[in-house]
Amino acid sequence: MRDLSAPRKVATLREVAEAAGVSIATVSKVVNGRFEGMTASTRERVEAAVRELAYRPNRAGRSLRSARQSRIGMLIVDPSPRFLVDPFITNLVAGISNEVSMRGYGLLLSRIDPEEPESSYIVKGQEADALAVLLSGTAPEREHLLARLAELRHPMVVFQQAMPGGVEDVCTVRQDDVGGARQMARRILERRPSRALCLLPRQRWPAIEARLQGFEEVLAPAGVTLSQLRCDEGDMEGALDALREHLAAGPLPDVIIGTNDRLAVVAVEVLQAMGHKVPEDVGVSGFNAFPFTTPLRPRLATVRSPAYRLGELGARLLIERIEQGAFATRETVVPVELVEGESL
Amino acid sequence: MRDLSAPRKVATLREVAEAAGVSIATVSKVVNGRFEGMTASTRERVEAAVRELAYRPNRAGRSLRSARQSRIGMLIVDPSPRFLVDPFITNLVAGISNEVSMRGYGLLLSRIDPEEPESSYIVKGQEADALAVLLSGTAPEREHLLARLAELRHPMVVFQQAMPGGVEDVCTVRQDDVGGARQMARRILERRPSRALCLLPRQRWPAIEARLQGFEEVLAPAGVTLSQLRCDEGDMEGALDALREHLAAGPLPDVIIGTNDRLAVVAVEVLQAMGHKVPEDVGVSGFNAFPFTTPLRPRLATVRSPAYRLGELGARLLIERIEQGAFATRETVVPVELVEGESL
DNA sequence: CTGAAAGCGCTAACAA
DNA sequence: TTGTTAGCGCTTTCAG
Numbered sequence: 001m002r003d004l005s006a007p008r009k010v011a012t013l014r015e016v017a018e019a020a021g022v023s024i025a026t027v028s029k030v031v032n033g034r035f036e037g038m039t040a041s042t043r044e045r046v047e048a049a050v051r052e053l054a055y056r057p058n059r060a061g062r063s064l065r066s067a068r069q070s071r072i073g074m075l076i077v078d079p080s081p082r083f084l085v086d087p088f089i090t091n092l093v094a095g096i097s098n099e100v101s102m103r104g105y106g107l108l109l110s111r112i113d114p115e116e117p118e119s120s121y122i123v124k125g126q127e128a129d130a131l132a133v134l135l136s137g138t139a140p141e142r143e144h145l146l147a148r149l150a151e152l153r154h155p156m157v158v159f160q161q162a163m164p165g166g167v168e169d170v171c172t173v174r175q176d177d178v179g180g181a182r183q184m185a186r187r188i189l190e191r192r193p194s195r196a197l198c199l200l201p202r203q204r205w206p207a208i209e210a211r212l213q214g215f216e217e218v219l220a221p222a223g224v225t226l227s228q229l230r231c232d233e234g235d236m237e238g239a240l241d242a243l244r245e246h247l248a249a250g251p252l253p254d255v256i257i258g259t260n261d262r263l264a265v266v267a268v269e270v271l272q273a274m275g276h277k278v279p280e281d282v283g284v285s286g287f288n289a290f291p292f293t294t295p296l297r298p299r300l301a302t303v304r305s306p307a308y309r310l311g312e313l314g315a316r317l318l319i320e321r322i323e324q325g326a327f328a329t330r331e332t333v334v335p336v337e338l339v340e341g342e343s344l
Numbered sequence: 345m346r347d348l349s350a351p352r353k354v355a356t357l358r359e360v361a362e363a364a365g366v367s368i369a370t371v372s373k374v375v376n377g378r379f380e381g382m383t384a385s386t387r388e389r390v391e392a393a394v395r396e397l398a399y400r401p402n403r404a405g406r407s408l409r410s411a412r413q414s415r416i417g418m419l420i421v422d423p424s425p426r427f428l429v430d431p432f433i434t435n436l437v438a439g440i441s442n443e444v445s446m447r448g449y450g451l452l453l454s455r456i457d458p459e460e461p462e463s464s465y466i467v468k469g470q471e472a473d474a475l476a477v478l479l480s481g482t483a484p485e486r487e488h489l490l491a492r493l494a495e496l497r498h499p500m501v502v503f504q505q506a507m508p509g510g511v512e513d514v515c516t517v518r519q520d521d522v523g524g525a526r527q528m529a530r531r532i533l534e535r536r537p538s539r540a541l542c543l544l545p546r547q548r549w550p551a552i553e554a555r556l557q558g559f560e561e562v563l564a565p566a567g568v569t570l571s572q573l574r575c576d577e578g579d580m581e582g583a584l585d586a587l588r589e590h591l592a593a594g595p596l597p598d599v600i601i602g603t604n605d606r607l608a609v610v611a612v613e614v615l616q617a618m619g620h621k622v623p624e625d626v627g628v629s630g631f632n633a634f635p636f637t638t639p640l641r642p643r644l645a646t647v648r649s650p651a652y653r654l655g656e657l658g659a660r661l662l663i664e665r666i667e668q669g670a671f672a673t674r675e676t677v678v679p680v681e682l683v684e685g686e687s688l
Numbered sequence: 689c690t691g692a693a694a695g696c697g698c699t700a701a702c703a704a
Numbered sequence: 705t706t707g708t709t710a711g712c713g714c715t716t717t718c719a720g
Binding site: 366367369380386405408409411561 | 689691692693695696697
């Protein structure tokens with residue numbers, strides 16, 4: 001009976017070489033597709049041995065020699081262990097994951113708890129060739145964290161925020177949150193509202209702040225009072241309660257602006273439960289259309305997020321950076337698209 | 345100007361040793377916390393040098409020497425690039441990710457396209473010490489794939505299905521889908537329905553089949569006719585259309601059973617749009633309560649999934665297996681809990 | 689209490 | 705056309 005605690009023994013280059021009756025250099029070449037000036041018979045013999053022994057190159061040996069890990073690290077700064085419930089994040093990660101796989105790289109995924117950023121596996125060792133990061137927190141918090149990450153001296157792509165100062169070898173990829181919010185705000189103005197309530201998650205995300213800015217830029221000059229309510233998103237109960245209380249305590253706003261779709265859904269349901277009609281009494285808008293809201297009625301007026309695309313793009317930029325030596329672009333902003341719905 | 349294409353130079357053990365005036369063996373011991381019988385002064389000198397040079401152990405060197413990667417590979421077999429939209433999957437992955445991080449391991453995440461299973465990065469090389477897998481497809485398809493994965497000779501935890509035959513060094517972790525479905529079916533029987541419609545995703549998942557089995561076991565003997573409708577879940581539009589057509593074509597069922605919550609939400613909305621009352625005219629049940637449905641009214645009668653817990657558990661089992669040499673348990677079934685709601 | 693040295697598997701420069 | 709070899713950074717045994 002094999003000792004299970006010992007790592008299973010897998011064929012090495014040397015063993016394949018012996019089986020094929022050639023040197024390890026030759027096997028290495030075959031395995032890496034460098035057939036230049038090689039006899040067909042040698043090649044075939046080696047390939048047969050590779051198949052025979054089910055040879056797979058040992059990543060550690062290869063990485064040690066080449067100083068390349070062929071891995072991208074994805075770091076998501078989020079205090080919640082359930083960080084992946086956010087559909088923006090999952091779409092982003094899916095895009096990165098697929099793109100990275102397609103190009104022969106691996107994806108290391110890790111949440112960073114803002115309380116103890118050092119605890120991340122990726123941060124501890126030289127695990128990846130490059131980093132994709134999604135940061136939350138206030139601007140100074142993010143800046144500080146980014147400075148720490150920069151010490152790893154990895155190329156980085158930072159999602160969903162503007163180019164940070166003081167860090168080299170970084171590029172940014174984000175959707176046009178400000179623009180999307182402005183578009184939505186103009187759409188909202190058609191209702192001639194006087195009071196708007198903006199629903200925000202408790203955790204600070206730069207993209208959310210950008211949306212808030214876009215809304216303010218358009219609504220304030222038009223004389224719309226914009227108040228804010230921050231609520232926990234964890235399980236949605238907290239958000240439901242917070243909004244119920246807020247609405248019970250003050251005058252009814254003319255429109256409730258969800259800075260993401262989950263908050264917008266909360267708004268619709270709370271309003272309806274209180275006997276208000278959407279959109280007749282109060283309009284509701286969302287942000288970042290993802291399929292989970294598709295079946296809901298009234299359909300949510302929202303903004304389509306290219307999160308998956310952002311992930312693909314960021315991954316591609318990183319890999320090109322690794323392979324070509326420099327970022328092709330430093331700042332990428334992907335436009336967003338207004339999605340009409342009867343909620344507004 | 346530094347050549348960016350060259351991997352950045354990071355301090356090595358040797359350099360730290362020189363700086364501290366000790367041998368690399370000593371530095372290695374300090375770095376790994378093996379201080380037995382070591383002068384405090386030596387230790388301090390080394391620690392100072394480590395800090396000074398911002399030393400981080402090179403993972404490839406360490407892995408090569410120790411034959412341990414300290415990485416878990418997570419493989420998800422799903423034809424859709426958007427595999428992460430499924431909240432069960434994201435909760436599972438979140439649980440694994442956090443548990444694995446906490447124990448000093450990394451998580452390699454990769455989707456496997458059932459069409460070309462070999463293409464996965466994780467499958468190609470020896471990237472991980474152990475594998476966590478979530479399979480879809482028909483039973484023979486899954487069996488075949490599992491046989492291929494077993495060739496990698498990694499310890500494996502397989503989620504959401506029963507123990508497969510013919511593979512060693514595997515353990516399974518799943519929620520009690522059959523039991524959950526039975527419970528829900530009994531609850532449904534209280535309505536004394538005569539016709540039930542079961543909504544299923546097009547892609548085959550063993551857990552979904554288990555739920556179907558649970559429903560059939562209880563409903564059929566009670567004389568309830570159970571018909572099935574499979575629909576695409578991609579964007580939910582396909583599911584909406586399919587259900588609308590199905591309902592238009594035949595008699596109205598007394599209850600619609602969503603085999604997951606997203607399908608149940610589709611059912612509620614389609615019914616309401618057609619002028620039917622939920623639950624008065626038609627009852628609706630879901631499966632796998634995740635927070636995205638929390639705000640919805642009527643509240644969904646559903647089954648709480650411990651997906652996050654399954655992830656934690658699976659990860660813990662895998663790491664214990666790696667470190668202790670054997671799986672502590674071979675089969676784990678986590679109970680589920682019925683969630684009452686006005687939709688039924 | 690500390691150090692010397694072997695060797696993990698691989699790639700690439702160079703030799704034959 | 706193929707082979708020999710050095711050495712990537714690390715851990716661990718054993719000698720001092």
